[in-house]
Amino acid sequence: MASLSSSIPSCNLKSAFLGERNGLRYTASPAVRIGCVVKPVECKESRIGKRPIEVPSNVSILLEGQDLKVKGPLGELSRSYPREVRVIKVESGHLKVEKALDTRRANQMHGLFRTLTDNMVVGVSKGFEKKLQMVGVGYRAMLEGQDLVLSLGFSHPVRMPIPAGIQVKVDDNTRITVSGFDKNAIGDFAASIRKWRPPEPYKGKGVKYADEIVRRKEGKAGKKK
Structure with missing residues (x-):
């Protein structure tokens, strides 16, 4: 009986590897190079940053x-x-x-x-100022020494010490004006006042900025009879 190996025809297989194993030849195919273009990042000058800052004579x-x-x-x-x-x-x-x-x-x-x-x-x-408005029955604000006292519907009034360099003015017990020379400090103190009772979207009750627009929502409608 003829050997099984003699009946198998010789073959030549191409692969990515080069060598010879078990009577089979392997040849390497040419590699393909892919080129890429790297573009440098262009940093444009800021339109706000390039504007000069005017310094008054009293500064x-x-x-x-x-x-x-x-x-x-x-x-x-x-x-x-x-x-x-x-x-x-x-x-x-x-x-x-x-x-x-x-x-x-x-x-x-x-x-x-x-x-x-x-x-x-x-x-x-010149200084900066931030105005707030209190909306709600019984919501009031008053000054006691260096403290701002708020009545916001809690079981006790909220007492807030006024930081140094900040002035607070209360008009009609519902309008609060925070002023000073440090804009960041004014914004932080005004935000801390508003945080005690942010305006709710149904009736608009709470403490809001004077120029703030509160988006209102409709309440749930009762069952129809």
Whole structure:
């Protein structure tokens, strides 16, 4: 009987490997290279960041490296800047915030720190204010010394100490005005007042900002008889 191996025809199989095993030949196919084009990231200059900051005559500027101090008739503020941006004082007396690095993070910080610097200059010269409105039966506010006392329907009144550098005024027991030279501190204190009783969407009761629009919802309708 003829051997089984003699009846099997020889074959030549192509594979990605090169070599010979068990009488079978393997040949390598040519590799295909795929080229790609890498485009550099372009960081455009911020439209807000490139605007100069006007400094009034009653405001003094002290610039030391990455630290800036601003002093005016209402108070004094200081800020340290990251390495991505720098503050310079031009000959006309204006301040200008520039990018120190050409990166995407520096481009994002450019407009942010220009706005923060402008808020410092405006704050110490003119100041900022935030107004709130209390809506609800029995909701009242009053000043007792350095504390703001709120009656918001709880079993006890809410007493809030007024931080230093912030002035609070109450009109008609329902309108609250928070003012000062630090815009961040004013916003934080006003938000803490509103947090005690945020306006609800059905009747609008609560503490809201004067320019806030509360989206109202319709209550559930009763069963029809």
